[in-house]
Amino acid sequence: MPDIESVPDLKPRRGLLRLVSPAGAVQEPPRLEVAKAHLQALGFRVQAGAQVVARVQRFAGTDAQRLRALHDAARSKAEVVMMTRGGYGLSRLLQAIDYELLAEAIKGRKQMWVGHSDFTALQLALLAKTGAVTFSGPMASYDFGDKKPDDITVDSFLDAADGTLEAVGFACDDAPRGLDVEGVLWGGNLAMVTSLIGTPYLPRAKGVLFLEDVNEHPYSVERMFSQLLHAGVAQRQKAVLLGQFTAYKLSAHDAGYDLNAAVDWLRAQLKPHGVPVLTGLPFGHVRTKLTLPHGVRTHVLRDGQEVFLFFPHAQH
Known part of the structure; x- marks a missing residue:
């Protein structure tokens, strides 16, 4: 051993x-x-x-x-x-x-x-x-x-x-007060989600979309966000949860443009559609990650400074 x-x-x-x-x-x-x-x-x-x-x-x-x-x-x-x-x-x-x-x-x-x-x-x-x-x-x-x-x-x-996963929670400062939505939890790696737009392999889900990525500059992340918008995918969701976007490198040319700017841009595009964008989900190419049931109906709500995801039917 x-x-x-x-x-x-x-x-x-x-x-x-x-x-x-x-x-x-x-x-x-x-x-x-x-x-x-x-x-x-x-x-x-x-x-x-x-x-x-x-x-x-x-x-x-x-x-x-x-x-x-x-x-x-x-x-x-x-x-x-x-x-x-x-x-x-x-x-x-x-x-x-x-x-x-x-x-x-x-x-x-x-x-x-x-x-x-x-x-x-x-x-x-x-x-x-x-x-x-x-x-x-x-x-x-x-x-x-x-x-x-x-x-x-x-x-x-x-x-x-073990079949005992009922809920997960995480600290989230940008969740709107009174957040209380339900929908199918789906998503994962942002590059993979966008690569399947226009194919029979992308679900027609109207739920809670979670996203993460690695080695993608913020402008590339924003470009993929825009693809989700142009395809009408992002607007159909009850909420968008952003996990960790890691291992990218900014340059002097960015002149202050960073991941926060890309997220702010996405949030501004989705605000007229009533779709909140939440950050801080512990998921992605990072050591600390939650295990999330992909494809189950999920109840998302804010309680204090935390957001909770409840999985009433998460047993595999």
């Missing part, structure tokens, strides 16, 4: 957790060994075949290998299917995925599929095609590959995996 800083007491057996690499190649395979040790210490039996560390160019195997890994995971006895990492690659597979197979595993056998980043493409397509609920949350290499994973990230994931 890898040397990890602290191993929690072994919890009651939580069943089989299967790792899948459907997109980018795992860049640091030793992190997967650390992740497996953490997940085993949490009570999971971890299954990971050779595909998870395969590499063809920047991808975790050929398109056919990655597609087979998804289908095999759906046919398996795993209770949880966790992505190892994101990157890029699922967009190549969307036309070939057997959505009914995955939906039967998720709906019929209550299989929990979880990840973020590029995994957003599959989540959106599954929701659009079948209505299947997945989970936006941690990935093996990215989140559990650390010597000591973030406590909030772990606890939120376990709540979802």
Whole structure:
């Protein structure tokens, strides 16, 4: 077992957790060994075949290998299917995925599929095609590959995996007073959401859209916001929740233009439509992230300086 800083007491057996690499190649395979040790210490039996560390160019195997890994995971006895990492690659597979197979595993056998980043493409397509609920949350290499994973990230994931996830809350100074809306929670990585506009893989959701991204300059983020507006997607929502936008670099040319400016611009565009824009959601390419049920009806309200999301039907 890898040397990890602290191993929690072994919890009651939580069943089989299967790792899948459907997109980018795992860049640091030793992190997967650390992740497996953490997940085993949490009570999971971890299954990971050779595909998870395969590499063809920047991808975790050929398109056919990655597609087979998804289908095999759906046919398996795993209770949880966790992505190892994101990157890029699922967009190549969307036309070939057997959505009914995955939906039967998720709906019929209550299989929990979880990840973020590029995994957003599959989540959106599954929701659009079948209505299947997945989970936006941690990935093996990215989140559990650390010597000591973030406590909030772990606890939120376990709540979802154990079927006890009822609500999450976070500090939010810009939520309008009296905020009280309901709608389907959906979204994820902003670049993936906008890439599917005009395709059959984007849900026609009128609910609560949450967004995050990484390595995107604020002007690029704003450009994607504008695409959501031009396509009429943003205006249909009951609220827009913004997670973390990280790893970008400003320059002297920006002359004061930053992420706050992009968010202010989006908020001004949506104000006439009565769609509030909230910031501070702990989700994205960051250590501390909530696990969010993607595709369930959600009740969002402000209480004091916090915003709460309630999930009455979040069990997988």
